[in-house]
Amino acid sequence: MEKLNKEYWENRYKKEETGWAIGSISTPIKTYIDQLTDKSLKILIPGAGNGYEFDYLIQKGFNNVTVIDIAKQPILELIERNPSKKSNIMECDFFKLNEKYDLILEQTFFCALDPKLRKKYVEQMHHLLYPKGKLVGLLFNFPLTNEGPPFGGSEEEYSTTFKSQFKIKTLENCYNSIKPRENKELFFIFEAK
Numbered sequence: 001m002e003k004l005n006k007e008y009w010e011n012r013y014k015k016e017e018t019g020w021a022i023g024s025i026s027t028p029i030k031t032y033i034d035q036l037t038d039k040s041l042k043i044l045i046p047g048a049g050n051g052y053e054f055d056y057l058i059q060k061g062f063n064n065v066t067v068i069d070i071a072k073q074p075i076l077e078l079i080e081r082n083p084s085k086k087s088n089i090m091e092c093d094f095f096k097l098n099e100k101y102d103l104i105l106e107q108t109f110f111c112a113l114d115p116k117l118r119k120k121y122v123e124q125m126h127h128l129l130y131p132k133g134k135l136v137g138l139l140f141n142f143p144l145t146n147e148g149p150p151f152g153g154s155e156e157e158y159s160t161t162f163k164s165q166f167k168i169k170t171l172e173n174c175y176n177s178i179k180p181r182e183n184k185e186l187f188f189i190f191e192a193k
Helices: 006-014 027-034 052-059 072-081 083-088 115-128 155-162
Strands: 043-045 065-069 089-091 101-106 129-140 166-173 185-192
Touching (some): 027 129, 052 072, 065 072, 083 089, 115 166, 155 185
Parallel strands (some): 101 129
Antiparallel strands (some): 129 185
8 A cells, every 4th residue: 555645645636636525515514514503613624635614614604713634735725715714724744733622524534544543543533622522524434445545444443443532422324425425424423532
């Protein structure tokens, strides 16, 4: 497996090899954001790529939102679309981040990481959240293989992987996935213990 480092992701964006990108915010994440009422929530979107979730949150009046990605190209595009929010958009390594958040939105980041990093991901997510903070988003529901990214997994695997650090509030088949991802996504809400 190729090393999934900064150079790898830079090359994927430069070559426009972003097959996971859907060109807009995903319906399940949009639906979740639409029911949030506290606009002061401190929100993180890691590995944001094109960052359509960020655009949508800003549009909805959430101003305490940080977006990070290890690749420069998507960060530059996000800044171009949101110049007044430049300080909220950072090129950085998720595993080196040391802040606290109320909510972290997961959209294609977990599945882009080498599966060997899943335990480290869970620990870092727990570290970044305030107690009872929420990690919310989508995980792919198809067999985990060495082919990827994206890398898959199962409901059982995710439950086992996250339950030491998080209370599993919701982990279920996503009812409102876009057509190409139908029956391949799990929607989840995990609360930091």
